[in-house]
Amino acid sequence: MTVSSFALIQKIERLPPDRMAEVVDFVEFLQMKEQTQSFTRQAAQVSAPAFAAIWDNTEDEAYDAL
Numbered sequence: 001m002t003v004s005s006f007a008l009i010q011k012i013e014r015l016p017p018d019r020m021a022e023v024v025d026f027v028e029f030l031q032m033k034e035q036t037q038s039f040t041r042q043a044a045q046v047s048a049p050a051f052a053a054i055w056d057n058t059e060d061e062a063y064d065a066l
Contacts, residue, residue: 003011012023 012020015023
């Protein structure tokens with residue numbers, strides 16, 4: 001379902017105040033979740049070179065096929 005920003009705002013504006021507060025809470029939750037996932041992806045990218053020597057070695061090649 002694709003909803004334009006304008007249509008979404010209109011729907012939110014028709015909600016009672018307590019439901020608007022729930023929408024705000026949910027949006028903040030989604031933003032926090034996105035930030036956490038972004039941080040996790042960045043940390044994985046930064047740490048990958050440091051672990052490359054550990055992960056990529058002849059002794060552990062048997063595990064690569066698993």
